[in-house]
Amino acid sequence: MTVFQSAWNAQGSVAVQRRDAMLARIAALRALEARAAQASAKSKPVFDKRGQLLPRERVALLLDPGAPYLPLCSLAGFMQDHKDPAASDAGPPQGARAPSGGSEPHEVGSVGARSVPGGGIVAGIGFIEGARCMVVASDSGIEAGAIQAMGLEKILRVQEIALQNKLPFIHLVESAGANLMRYRVEGFVHGGSLFRNLARLSAAGIPVITVQHGSGTAGGAYMPGLSDVVIMVRNRSRAFLAGPPLLMAATGEVATEEELGGAEMHTGVSGLGEQLAEDDRQALGLARQAVARTAWSNRPPVHMIRAQAAIDSGASEPLYPADELLGLMAGDLRQPVDMHEVIARLVDGSDFLPFKALYGAATVCVQAAIGGHAVGIISNNGPIDVAGANKATHFIQLMCQLGHPIIYLQNTTGYMVGKDAEQGGMIKHGSKMIQAVTNATVPQITIQCGASFGAGNYGMCGRGYAPRFLFSWPSAKTAVMGGEQAARTMQIVTEAAMLRKGITVDAAQSQAQFDKIVAVFEAQADAFYTSGLLLDDGVIDPRDTRAVLAQCLAMCAEAEARQLRPMQFGVARM
Numbered sequence: 001m002t003v004f005q006s007a008w009n010a011q012g013s014v015a016v017q018r019r020d021a022m023l024a025r026i027a028a029l030r031a032l033e034a035r036a037a038q039a040s041a042k043s044k045p046v047f048d049k050r051g052q053l054l055p056r057e058r059v060a061l062l063l064d065p066g067a068p069y070l071p072l073c074s075l076a077g078f079m080q081d082h083k084d085p086a087a088s089d090a091g092p093p094q095g096a097r098a099p100s101g102g103s104e105p106h107e108v109g110s111v112g113a114r115s116v117p118g119g120g121i122v123a124g125i126g127f128i129e130g131a132r133c134m135v136v137a138s139d140s141g142i143e144a145g146a147i148q149a150m151g152l153e154k155i156l157r158v159q160e161i162a163l164q165n166k167l168p169f170i171h172l173v174e175s176a177g178a179n180l181m182r183y184r185v186e187g188f189v190h191g192g193s194l195f196r197n198l199a200r201l202s203a204a205g206i207p208v209i210t211v212q213h214g215s216g217t218a219g220g221a222y223m224p225g226l227s228d229v230v231i232m233v234r235n236r237s238r239a240f241l242a243g244p245p246l247l248m249a250a251t252g253e254v255a256t257e258e259e260l261g262g263a264e265m266h267t268g269v270s271g272l273g274e275q276l277a278e279d280d281r282q283a284l285g286l287a288r289q290a291v292a293r294t295a296w297s298n299r300p301p302v303h304m305i306r307a308q309a310a311i312d313s314g315a316s317e318p319l320y321p322a323d324e325l326l327g328l329m330a331g332d333l334r335q336p337v338d339m340h341e342v343i344a345r346l347v348d349g350s351d352f353l354p355f356k357a358l359y360g361a362a363t364v365c366v367q368a369a370i371g372g373h374a375v376g377i378i379s380n381n382g383p384i385d386v387a388g389a390n391k392a393t394h395f396i397q398l399m400c401q402l403g404h405p406i407i408y409l410q411n412t413t414g415y416m417v418g419k420d421a422e423q424g425g426m427i428k429h430g431s432k433m434i435q436a437v438t439n440a441t442v443p444q445i446t447i448q449c450g451a452s453f454g455a456g457n458y459g460m461c462g463r464g465y466a467p468r469f470l471f472s473w474p475s476a477k478t479a480v481m482g483g484e485q486a487a488r489t490m491q492i493v494t495e496a497a498m499l500r501k502g503i504t505v506d507a508a509q510s511q512a513q514f515d516k517i518v519a520v521f522e523a524q525a526d527a528f529y530t531s532g533l534l535l536d537d538g539v540i541d542p543r544d545t546r547a548v549l550a551q552c553l554a555m556c557a558e559a560e561a562r563q564l565r566p567m568q569f570g571v572a573r574m
Contacts, residue, residue, distance in 0.1 A: 003351050004344040006320055008328065015327030022326045025474030025527075026541050032528065033074050036118040040141030047141070052236065053280040055122055055137045055145075058172050058213065061284045062135060067127035070551050072158055075539060076119035077150030078532030116142065117532060119151030123158045125167065125555070129288055130297030132555065134162035137172035140214060145175035147220075149184070152191055153534050159197040161537075164468060165559040168207040168296055169198070170287060173223050174214030191219060198226035202570025207294050211283045212237040212263070212273065221261070224272055228571040231286045232263035232273040239272060272573060318546070319350040325542040329411075329475045333451045339364050339379035339411055342449060346370060346546045352377070355398075356391045363388030365395040367404070371550035373557060374404045379449075380412035384456060385421065389429040392459070396436040405443040405468075405556055407549060408461045413482070414454030433459045443468045443556040447545060448476035448527070448536065463535050469552045472536045473545075476527040483521030487514040 009015060040055060047054055053061070063069060122137040136158055138145035162169045202208050210227035216239040224230040224239055232239075240261030247253050247260065258265060266272035275290075277283035325345050329337055343366060344350040352368035355376075362382035368375055376399035378392055399406050415421075415430045437444070437459060446460065446467040457478060461467045480486070491514050495505050523529060531539045540548055 002353050003319065003349060004340060006341055006344055006350075008324070008338070008341045010320075010324040010327055015324075017327075018330060019327035021331045022329065022473075022475060022542065029075075029474055029528070029539050029541075032078065032117050036074070036116055036139070036142075039116045040139050043141035050236070051279055052213065054141055055139045055172065055174075058211075058280060058284060059122055059124075059135055059137050061281065062128060062170065062172070062287060063126040064128060064130065068547075068551055069124055069126040070548065071124040072161070072537050073119070073121075073123060073154045073531075073534055075117040075528055075531040076121070076154040076534055077115075077148055078117035079115050079529055080150055080532055081115055081148065115532075118142075119154040120145060120148045121151045121154050123154060125161075125551070127297075128168075128170065129292040131291055131294065132167060132558065133170050133291060133296075134158055134167040135170045135172070138175040138213075140174035140176075143176070145214070147175060147177060147187075147191070149187055150532070150534060152187060152194065155194055156197065157534055157537070159194070159201065161469070162206065163197065163201055163204060165555045166204075166206055166562045166564060167555070167559075168209065168291060168294065169201050170291065171208070171210045171223060171227065173210055173212050173216050173220070175217075175220050176215060177217040177220045188219075195219070195222045195226050198223070199570045202226070202228055203567050205564035205566045207291070207296070208570075209287055209290050211287050212239060213280060213283065214238065216261075217241075217243050225573060226570065229275075229290050230266075230273045231275045231277055231283050231290070232267055233277050233280060233283050234263050236280075237263035237266070237273070239266060316349045318345050318347060320345045322543040322546060325545065329450050329473065329542070331475065333411075333475070333477060336381070337411060337450065339381055339409055339449075340366075342409060343368065343377055343379065346549065347375075347377070348372070355395050360385060360387030360389070360391040363392050365391060370407075370546060370553060373550070373553040374402070375553065376402075376404050376406045377409060378406060378460065379409035380456070380460065383413050383416045384430065384433070384459060385416040386424045386426055386429045389415070389426070389433040389459070393429075393432045393436045396433075396440055400441045403442060405445060405553060406440060406461075408444065408446040408467070410446060410448045410452045410457070410460045410462070410476070411450035412453065412456035412460060413451050414456035415459065430455060430459060434465075437461050437465050443553075443560075445549065445552050445556075446470040447549075448472040448478065449542075450475055450477070451482075452476060452478040453481055468556060470536045471538055471540045471545075471548060472527045472531060473542050474527055474539055475542075476530075476539075477522075477525040478527075478530050478535065479521055479525040481521075483518040483525065486521050487517035490514075490517055 037056060044054055118139060120139045120142055122139050125132060125134055136155060198208055208227045209229045210224045211231045212224050213233055214236055216223055221239045221241055238257055238261045242250060244255060244257060247255060263273060263276055267276040275286050277286055322345055328341055343352060347368035347370055352366040355365040363384055364379040364381055366377050368377055376395060378395065396406060415426055444461050444467045452462060458464060463470055491510055495510065498505055527539050
């Protein structure tokens with residue numbers, strides 16, 4: 001046993017101050033998530049009149065009550081739908097300096113009052129009849145479910161997760177399709193990937209089940225068309241390549257919606273639908289039955305049995321309360337944080353085995369278990385130096401040999417710079433670490449806890465390196481460098497150029513440029529802003545980190561153990 005003895009004073013003034021700052025960020029996060037739900041709920045009178053359930057009500061009825069649920073990408077599209085930064089619910093992000101007279105969205109606080117996050121899509125991983133599934137629902141209470149740019153990106157991301165983790169894909173469809181008033185040709189072209197991925201899922205042997213609650217027009221008609229099982233709702237479901245207005249414009253033909261693509265027509269004439277439900281509730285019940293008939297939950301993975309055995313034989317909760325995670329991370333990210341203290345509040349029994357503890361000490365590598373799953377953990381107590389890069393490379397290779405997933409807890413300003421570091425081969429040793437991250441043969445999961453700057457984002461398995469899952473704490477910041485470093489760099493370069501030309505430096509103008517650059521970098525580095533761009537899979541409460549990791553590790557273990565029956569093509573509709 002190598003139980004960690006914490007030296008952190010969780011009741012001290014520093015911890016209390018940090019805790020209060022983190023709680024404020026969490027409150028802002030919850031307010032943003034609630035904003036999307038509230039915007040959708042405004043349509044409830046219309047849905048009630050039509051005898052329909054709201055999108056979140058559909059998801060809740062579909063899922064097993066009381067079972068774990070992991071929402072994904074809840075901030076997708078945040079600050080991308082409205083570019084007006086004038087109002088802010090929670091003020092500027094930590095450390096941001098808002099310049100006067102700015103007009104760009106990234107120049108002020110990250111919580112824009114008009115922006116509705118979520119991308120018009122509700123997505124998450126939950127259980128249906130005991131089977132872990134990817135569930136995606138059109139948020140048709142907002143703009144009739146019209147596809148948003150970041151909503152498309154969100155669907156593509158969760159399809160990738162479903163494919164990688166062998167999760168049945170359950171799609172609750174009701175969408176007005178593309179918003180023609182905001183038409184972008186690239187959205188049309190990239191949108192084809194959505195349908196391609198449905199075909200890939202089916203061909204891989206992963207069930208694709210669609211409930212058509214409402215409209216599916218033009219390209220949206222291919223969502224049921226590329227599903228294995230389609231359930232339609234009488235008098236509500238619609239699926240056609242051209243609706244009545246487009247049909248008349250294109251051919252002059254006059255037809256009703258029911259004739260072109262109603263539920264009764266598709267279940268009785270065209271064969272697009274397998275089952276006809278009388279209302280949303282019955283449709284969701286049929287969807288649950290369809291998942292049950294896959295027998296997906298009747299194949300217990302060997303890895304899960306081993307993990308449960310490990311839990312039963314002594315794996316335990318951490319010795320230190322998760323609540324203390326709120327007070328560990330400094331708001332400005334320049335104050336040191338011992339990431340061993342974070343690890344001790346995540347792993348089973350606060351028990352972990354350090355790897356090369358005295359070598360490259362600022363790079364933390366430990367072996368531990370979370371929820372009975374053996375893991376390797378890599379984190380940072382400062383910049384990654386030559387020794388740290390070599391240590392991490394060695395450790396990644398060892399975890400691949402053992403078959404243990406790797407968890408990255410990011411908190412780094414990047415790789416070490418300076419004459420000694422360069423002469424010591426920082427570039428080549430950092431490149432070895434990046435090679436190891438890129439080609440690791442085990443699942444990799446990243447949590448951005450604090451700073452994620454420069455190439456440190458790459459070496460610590462940032463989004464560009466395709467970790468299986470990536471989540472952020474509200475305190476996280478992602479950037480090529482810190483705002484002040486960027487501003488100071490530009491200030492030095494600009495002033496040197498002016499002096500070479502014999503131009504006198506205007507101190508006030510130089511400071512104004514400095515402040516503007518800092519504000520731009522700080523706002524774009526903010527976790528809410530980066531999550532809105534889908535640079536993570538969601539922002540999470542630090543106290544939920546262990547539970548989120550346990551779910552992700554369970555999914556990875558299930559995926560590794562599950563035997564699929566891939567086909568040359570997906571299931572074709574007959």
